[in-house]
Amino acid sequence: MAHDEPQATGPTKLVIRNIGLLLSGDLDKPILDADTIVAENGRISAVGRAKDVDTEGATTVIDANGTAVTPGLIDSHVHPVAGDWTPRQNQIGWIDSFLNGGVTTMISAGEVHMPGRPRDVTGVKAMAIFAQRAFDAFRPGGVKVHAGAPVIEPGMTEEDFKELAAAGVKLLGEVGLGGVKDGTTARQMVAWARKYGIQSTIHTGGPSIPGSGLIGADVVLEADTDVVGHINGGHTALPDGEIRCICEGCKRGLELVHNGNERAALYTLRVAKEMGDLHRVILGTDAPAGSGVQPLGILRMVSLLSSLGDVAAETAFCFATGNTARMRTLDCGLIEVGRAADFVIMDKAQHSAGKNLLDSVQLGDLPGIGMTIIDGIVRTQRSRNTPPATKVPTIVHA
Ligand SMILES: [Zn+2]
Numbered sequence: 001m002a003h004d005e006p007q008a009t010g011p012t013k014l015v016i017r018n019i020g021l022l023l024s025g026d027l028d029k030p031i032l033d034a035d036t037i038v039a040e041n042g043r044i045s046a047v048g049r050a051k052d053v054d055t056e057g058a059t060t061v062i063d064a065n066g067t068a069v070t071p072g073l074i075d076s077h078v079h080p081v082a083g084d085w086t087p088r089q090n091q092i093g094w095i096d097s098f099l100n101g102g103v104t105t106m107i108s109a110g111e112v113h114m115p116g117r118p119r120d121v122t123g124v125k126a127m128a129i130f131a132q133r134a135f136d137a138f139r140p141g142g143v144k145v146h147a148g149a150p151v152i153e154p155g156m157t158e159e160d161f162k163e164l165a166a167a168g169v170k171l172l173g174e175v176g177l178g179g180v181k182d183g184t185t186a187r188q189m190v191a192w193a194r195k196y197g198i199q200s201t202i203h204t205g206g207p208s209i210p211g212s213g214l215i216g217a218d219v220v221l222e223a224d225t226d227v228v229g230h231i232n233g234g235h236t237a238l239p240d241g242e243i244r245c246i247c248e249g250c251k252r253g254l255e256l257v258h259n260g261n262e263r264a265a266l267y268t269l270r271v272a273k274e275m276g277d278l279h280r281v282i283l284g285t286d287a288p289a290g291s292g293v294q295p296l297g298i299l300r301m302v303s304l305l306s307s308l309g310d311v312a313a314e315t316a317f318c319f320a321t322g323n324t325a326r327m328r329t330l331d332c333g334l335i336e337v338g339r340a341a342d343f344v345i346m347d348k349a350q351h352s353a354g355k356n357l358l359d360s361v362q363l364g365d366l367p368g369i370g371m372t373i374i375d376g377i378v379r380t381q382r383s384r385n386t387p388p389a390t391k392v393p394t395i396v397h398a
Pocket of ligand 1: 174202203204208229230234
């Protein structure tokens with residue numbers, strides 16, 4: 001295991017008590033009537049009122065001091081390369097910075113910034129398996145990085161996807177960032193990937209950087225990936241008519257990213273809402289990118305969509321937690337017995353005009369993070385990156 005990932009040595013029992021607001025991550029019931037969470041050995045074992053749950057024998061007790069607890073945030077679209085270094089903006093420690101922004105799980109949309117990235121089929125497969133292995137064994141700050149997302153190249157066969165799946169690869173990187181740009185070839189390869197349990201995403205919109213290309217609604221719909229990657233562009237968005245056409249033409253995930261077009265994100269949200277399809281909306285940063293590396297990117301998306309997109313803050317948090325977990329079949333993202341004990345404890349930022357956390361987010365402010373927890377282990381206390389939380393939790397017994 002990675003040296004920087006704290007490991008429990010024996011059985012653990014975490015109790016978080018005195019929770020003022022518990023956000024579930026579940027769109028159908030985003031606020032839970034509970035003030036206590038118990039997690040044993042990294043998994044949620046009970047959620048309820050203090051008097052109704054068994055808190056005996058806790059190895060760690062956290063007093064939330066009346067603040068809010070949410071599931072750990074999930075960034076559905078990142079481009080990791082090696083450990084906690086990104087060559088895109090030549091930064092070290094970017095994943096740890098995201099942890100300070102409440103992100104406990106990341107999904108790779110392709111390790112495309114690898115210097116000298118191979119384009120031949122053997123090289124593509126080797127790099128994907130290497131990335132999957134490396135990030136599985138090394139979790140910067142404890143953050144779960146699901147990586148090893150090959151970008152499809154011409155000449156790949158069904159056998160290649162079978163081999164990748166057997167080797168542990170579970171994701172495809174953004175279709176369109178490699179040599180395959182046409183809908184027909186993409187559709188065939190995406191179907192092969194799906195047959196062997198590999199999830200897929202696609203680059204939607206104009207080119208991101210010199211060398212990448214345009215992917216329009218026709219190619220997106222024909223390719224039929226599981227997630228419509230950055231439907232709001234990365235950064236250049238499709239015309240509204242094409243965005244609507246994608247929303248209405250399939251039932252796949254609608255991913256809104258920070259490094260995209262904000263107006264197009266709000267437009268997509270409005271269409272999804274009209275269609276009664278908010279469960280399809282998931283959030284990513286698409287960082288690192290030319291636009292930068294944004295540790296608070298997911299919180300900024302939650303705040304943007306809630307303050308300008310006419311959705312309740314508790315709903316917007318579901319886009320970054322439960323929706324993504326369900327779409328990506330992850331064991332985190334929801335406050336539910338049996339799920340991974342990944343939490344963010346937050347409160348309204350100091351001097352926010354909002355009455356409370358949810359009101360402050362609806363007014364467009366960012367929350368202040370007081371603590372992050374992954375697999376039942378405290379990973380950070382007061383965030384070094386968010387505005388300071390008004391109230392923070394305390395560890396009363398460890
Ligand atoms: Zn992209």
